[in-house]
Structures are given as C-alpha cells and as structure tokens.
Amino acid sequence: GAVVSQHPSWVICKSGTSVKIECRSLDFQATTMFWYRQFPKQSLMLMATSNEGSKATYEQGVEKDKFLINHASLTLSTLTVTSAHPEDSSFYICSVERASGRPDTQYFGPGTRLTVL
Amino acid sequence: SQQGEEDPQALSIQEGENATMNCSYKTSINNLQWYRQNSGRGLVHLILIRSNEREKHSGRLRVTLDTSKKSSSLLITASRAADTASYFCATVWAGGGNKLTFGTGTQLKVEL
Numbered sequence: 001g002a003v004v005s006q007h008p009s010w011v012i013c014k015s016g017t018s019v020k021i022e023c024r025s026l027d028f029q030a031t032t033m034f035w036y037r038q039f040p041k042q043s044l045m046l047m048a049t050s051n052e053g054s055k056a057t058y059e060q061g062v063e064k065d066k067f068l069i070n071h072a073s074l075t076l077s078t079l080t081v082t083s084a085h086p087e088d089s090s091f092y093i094c095s096v097e098r099a100s101g102r103p104d105t106q107y108f109g110p111g112t113r114l115t116v117l
Numbered sequence: 118s119q120q121g122e123e124d125p126q127a128l129s130i131q132e133g134e135n136a137t138m139n140c141s142y143k144t145s146i147n148n149l150q151w152y153r154q155n156s157g158r159g160l161v162h163l164i165l166i167r168s169n170e171r172e173k174h175s176g177r178l179r180v181t182l183d184t185s186k187k188s189s190s191l192l193i194t195a196s197r198a199a200d201t202a203s204y205f206c207a208t209v210w211a212g213g214g215n216k217l218t219f220g221t222g223t224q225l226k227v228e229l
Contacts, residue, residue: 006159032215034216034217042221042222043205043219043220043221043222044160044205044217044219045219046216046217046218049214049216091157093159093160095160095217097215104148104150104165104209104215105150105162105165106162106215106217107162108152108159108160108161108162109159110158110159111157111158111159113157
C-alpha cells in the first residue's frame, strides 16, 4: 500500500504553545488530504479536508483559527494546533487521496499523539 | 451526528473461531469500507464494498451490505491472535465527495 508519514509521531507541549504536525504522501501526489482526531477509545472524527492550493474545508464545530491547515504542495499538508490546551490532547491522523487512479481509497498516516500539559 | 454505530463494542474470542462485527449507518451511501487499527497506530484499509454490491470476500474476510437496512457486517474466519485490533466501518455517503464517516468501532481480542 501507499506510504503516508506523519511527523512527529508524538509530542508533549505546554498549554498555550502551538504545535505543527506534518503529513507527507511519499508514493504519490495527493490533491486532497484529510485530518482526523481520535480521542482515547473513540472513533475517528473528520476535522477538515485539505486541498492543495486552496483553503481547507472544516467540519462543523471545528475552529479553523485554532486548527490551521496548510496544503502547500502535492505531497505535504500541515496541521498547526494553535494555543493548545489540555482538551486538545488527542491522536491526530491524516489520510491522503490519490490525485489519479482509484478515488475511493484513502491511505492513512501512522498518527501523531499530542499531549498538552 | 451521522456517525454510524458498531456492535459489539468489544468482542473476545479464541483463536480459530470466527468473529462477526456489525455496522449500522444513517444515510444513503456510495460505498462502505472496513478498516483495522492496532492500538495507538494508524488505520489499515481492509475492504471496500459498493452500494450496489451485497457481498465481498478478501482472504479470511467476508463483508456483507444490506442497503435496505443500512447495515453491514464483517466476518473474520479462523481468527488469529494477530487479528487483535479495533475494527471500524466507514461510509462514503452519496453527495459527500470522498469524506469518510467512521463508526464507533469494535475492539476485537483473539486469545490463544
């Protein structure tokens, strides 16, 4: 399967700081990337859809000023959690959709565990 | 919420037994997908079934889809300890692009 990387794999930060998470598609160009959040023992909730060269589309209830998404190239999307607070502690997972080929399948990154103290 | 529900929430079986997980969803769909997640890891795509399909097989996996009942099931035959993981169904609803809506998940534990 396709390889999607996330960096960092885990991060611990102090309350009030900002954290940037990278999602890279290593095998193919991705016009669309998705960002999910998963709380312990819960399911994945879609936060936003990241489109290369345009503004991200956020799901209802997700603050776009708090979760900044930049999809600057066809292989990289970043999620910045601004002014993080303990309630933002979660597992953040990205997925990518191929620019060509089968549109149905998303390929997921390994996730980034964020802990805000 | 459009989130689907899965049952059981947790399932514990012995190696060699079959495991069945069920998923119910709320909207009309284009397709339904099943994913596996090992603890604290990313997701692995297992199988996709389209709205016009009723059954699909892949190795030890068998998926059924009943669009009239808005439900799907995942059967893992001859389970192995390595199958221990969380399993999620995810739907792509008609008119929603390719956005995935995940179910609540089933935690499967296969004991030796």
